[in-house]
Structure formats: structure tokens, C-alpha cells
Amino acid sequence: MQVDFHLIKRLPPYVFNEVNRLKAEARAAGRDIIDFGMGNPDQPTPRHIVDKLVEASANPRTHRYSASKGIPGLRRAVAAYYERRFGVSVDPETETIVTLGSKEGLAHLAMAITTPGDTILAPNPSYPIHPYGFIIAGAVIRHFPVGPEHDFLASLERAMKHCVPTPEVLVLNFPSNPTAMVVDLDFYREVVDFARRRGLYILSDLAYAEIYFDGTPPPSILQVPGARERAVEFTSMSKTYSMPGWRVGFATGNKDLIAALTRIKSYLDYGAFTPVQVAATAALNGPQDCVDEIRDLYRSRRDVLIRGFADAGWEVPSPAATMFAWAPIPEPYRSLGSLEFSKLLLEEAEVAVSPGVGFGEYGDGHVRIALVENEQRIRQAVRSLKRFMQSGDEPLERRQRQLAAE
Structure with a gap:
């Protein structure tokens, strides 16, 4: 029996669930996904x-x-x-x-x-x-x-x-x-x-x-x-x-x-x-040096990521605060929107990000990148991203054909 609950109907499907599902499927298939999606701190509590x-x-x-x-x-x-x-x-x-x-x-x-x-x-x-x-x-x-x-x-x-x-x-x-x-x-x-x-x-x-x-x-x-x-x-x-x-x-x-x-x-x-x-x-x-250390860690990751992504061909503004970078979708892929671009990035570069549309319709031209992977993993993501960005139009055209067939 289909039951429609008024309150639940006011809540749209959680956009991030789609990316999370694809991420889980990729990992189950043995793929190494570098996850910049959820803002989940990876360091132990002091x-x-x-x-x-x-x-x-x-x-x-x-x-x-x-x-x-x-x-x-x-x-x-x-x-x-x-x-x-x-x-x-x-x-x-x-x-x-x-x-x-x-x-x-x-x-x-x-x-x-x-x-x-x-x-x-x-x-x-x-x-x-x-x-x-x-x-x-x-x-x-x-x-x-x-x-x-x-x-x-x-x-x-x-x-x-x-x-x-x-x-x-x-x-x-x-x-x-x-x-x-x-x-x-x-x-x-x-x-x-x-x-x-x-x-x-x-x-x-x-x-x-x-x-x-x-x-x-x-x-x-x-x-x-x-x-x-x-x-x-x-x-x-x-x-x-x-x-x-x-x-x-x-x-x-x-x-x-x-x-x-x-x-x-x-x-x-x-x-x-x-x-x-x-x-x-x-x-x-208590002592607050642990806060300084956490801040310095995110700053260092930010700098590695911003430099690396720029080297790969994706210019991302450097955030002055938070543990996130708010990244405009690169021009060739902008027509896809943030959800489809996030899926493409996951499939082609094994890099997970959060689609901007999950934060509201005015966010659809961006993705959010969380600084929750260590610097070695960030550099690994940069290498994958560079291959993806240099692969030409083929991944985009393939994704567009898939969307047209759906």
C-alpha cells in the first residue's frame, strides 16, 4: 500500500545519496575511490x-x-x-x-x-x-x-x-x-x-x-x-x-x-x-595547541589541493576558511550540471565530490570538495584528474549519449 505522509513529501530525495550509491558500487567492485565528498574529519580526537x-x-x-x-x-x-x-x-x-x-x-x-x-x-x-x-x-x-x-x-x-x-x-x-x-x-x-x-x-x-x-x-x-x-x-x-x-x-x-x-x-x-x-x-x-594543529593540517591540504588541481587544469578558488573548497565546474562540463559532473568524475577519475545542487539550485554550477584526504591521496587524485582533463571530449560525449538514452 502506498502511503503519502505530508511531511515526508516536503523533503526532496537526498541528492548526495545518488553519488554515495555509485561510490559504494565502485568500491564493491574493487576500485580505489578518493573521497572528497562528505565533510567528515579524518583525524583522531586529541x-x-x-x-x-x-x-x-x-x-x-x-x-x-x-x-x-x-x-x-x-x-x-x-x-x-x-x-x-x-x-x-x-x-x-x-x-x-x-x-x-x-x-x-x-x-x-x-x-x-x-x-x-x-x-x-x-x-x-x-x-x-x-x-x-x-x-x-x-x-x-x-x-x-x-x-x-x-x-x-x-x-x-x-x-x-x-x-x-x-x-x-x-x-x-x-x-x-x-x-x-x-x-x-x-x-x-x-x-x-x-x-x-x-x-x-x-x-x-x-x-x-x-x-x-x-x-x-x-x-x-x-x-x-x-x-x-x-x-x-x-x-x-x-x-x-x-x-x-x-x-x-x-x-x-x-x-x-x-x-x-x-x-x-x-x-x-x-x-x-x-x-x-x-x-x-x-x-x-584545556590546551588549545591541538586546534592550531588541526587548522594547520587543513591549511596544508588546501594548498596542495589548490595547486594540484590548477596544474591539472581545474582552477579552484582557495578557501579562506572551513574544510571545503567550492569549485566551479570546468567549462567543458558545465552543461552537465553538478550531479552529472560528479558522477562523471567518479566514473572517469575515481574522485568523489559533493554536487553543488545538493545545497540548493543556485549551487548547481559548483561542486564541494572536502579536505578529508591526506596529502598523498590528494596528489593521487591530482594525477587521476589530470588524465581525465586531458582525455578530450570522449568522456563527456559518452556521458551525454548515456543521458540521451535514459
Whole structure:
């Protein structure tokens, strides 16, 4: 029996599943696929953090239910991080909450503050949970294009002007996944002023705050005077400390938004496993040289990849932050679109990337390349890519014939 569930019908097929399926088939056939697809850190979590997890796990008291808003010590550590890093004073009782990764926090906050039919302003391309967290909550998304070729505030003004009903929330993500765009504090000042005049709440995803390469640490929107009247910011342990599977993140900022998220989470979960939170506290309060090492690793990989791809004939802009490069599809293959180009690259060069259309229709001219393979593997990918780029029109024409026959 065919059952149509209204909510599920609002979620399109996950574009990345198609590439993942082909990747799995290729590996099952014995092919060595170099995988730049998922942004899944490949380095181990620093030893002192793991040791703290083991130590805390040995205490049976930590095996009981935890606190859904996070243990007090971890919330104090988040407040200390904001003071140390951004010069922002945070009340650990009312202005921050621990989440099961920033993705869960954003989705549950969307659920807490959204009435079905509300309109949300979301950039496009963007990380999928930014719009779809609100779609799951029943909202309508008003996309606006972002990228180096677009004036962000002009696009935002245009989206606001032509939107009925009037939007209630604006989603931001800088440094951006997938585009790797960065912004400065003046940008946030303008956005906060825009939100104040238009009565918008701002949900800012700052998951890549510590993965930057060119000397200027990304700012927090909470550094802007008056931002806490409008904004809440999501941060994460996943990339900064190579802890993606631990699922620890934070929401910090506006008291009303934090209270809403706290209340809905009290019905949905009992928080992360207490030893995980104790270890996360040790990460934030402990030595930060591990963060410098992780940052340097991604910087080195970035440089090898950008130089190598250019040598192979594919010019990719060098990202100033994040663990991704946002790569325009090479001109001869642009007509294929990002999904078909990703399939072609997988088949012909044994290199996997994420199709840009998976982040929104305005991303279809690009693919996202994650810096999750070591430098030797990156150089191996460059050699394969060079052979592919020098193979002439045959692979493209073969793929076009296949598409015509489907």
C-alpha cells in the first residue's frame, strides 16, 4: 500500500545519496575511490579529550540521565570560550545550551519557534539543515542567492520586499558551508541593523569559527552591540576538535530563543552522555595547541589541493576558511550540471565530490570538495584528474549519449 505522509513529501530525495550509491558500487567492485565528498574529519580526537572521556566513563554515576540543557560545567566552559575568543560575556544559565551537535540544535529551535506557514529567509546554496530544519517544522522558505557574485544585503532586501507573509527568521552561516565565504564584523553590524528594523530573529551557524587560514579569526555576530536582542549562534566541537561522532554543539545568545530551545529539548532528550560532556569541557578549558594543529593540517591540504588541481587544469578558488573548497565546474562540463559532473568524475577519475545542487539550485554550477584526504591521496587524485582533463571530449560525449538514452 502506498502511503503519502505530508511531511515526508516536503523533503526532496537526498541528492548526495545518488553519488554515495555509485561510490559504494565502485568500491564493491574493487576500485580505489578518493573521497572528497562528505565533510567528515579524518583525524583522531586529541588524546587528552579521549582520556577525559575514559576517566569520566569509569564513574557509574555518569551513566545516569544527564541534563537536557547540558551540565553546568560545560555551559560555563562555553561562556569562558566566548569571553576568551570574542570578548563577549555570556550568562551560562540563560544564554547558552548544549546541543547534540549544531544540526540538532538548529532543527529543534526551528520546531520551537515556527508556526506552520511562517516564512523563513535562507541563503542558497546552504547546508541542508538550514532550510530543511524549518521545512520539517512547517515553514515556507524564501531563498535568496549568495556567493561572491551576489550582494548579500541587496539580495536580502529583495527577498524581504517580495515575501508574503513577512519573514520571521533569517538564517546565516559564515564561514559558509558549502561556499567557504567569510564575512567581517561590519557585515554583521549591517545584518543586525537590518534585522532590528525588520523585526527578524537571526540564527547564525558558526560551526567553522576555528578553521580559518589567512590570519583573521572569523567574528561572532554576538560581538555586535544589540545582537543578543535578535540573534542566537550555533557552534560545534565537530570540526574544531575532530569530534564529529561525539555530537556536541552549543546554541548561545538571545535568552528567549535559548529558553524556547531549552523547553522543547526537555521533552525530547536528556542531553548527551555525561562523560562526553565532561570531555567536551576538558577540550574547551584545556590546551588549545591541538586546534592550531588541526587548522594547520587543513591549511596544508588546501594548498596542495589548490595547486594540484590548477596544474591539472581545474582552477579552484582557495578557501579562506572551513574544510571545503567550492569549485566551479570546468567549462567543458558545465552543461552537465553538478550531479552529472560528479558522477562523471567518479566514473572517469575515481574522485568523489559533493554536487553543488545538493545545497540548493543556485549551487548547481559548483561542486564541494572536502579536505578529508591526506596529502598523498590528494596528489593521487591530482594525477587521476589530470588524465581525465586531458582525455578530450570522449568522456563527456559518452556521458551525454548515456543521458540521451535514459
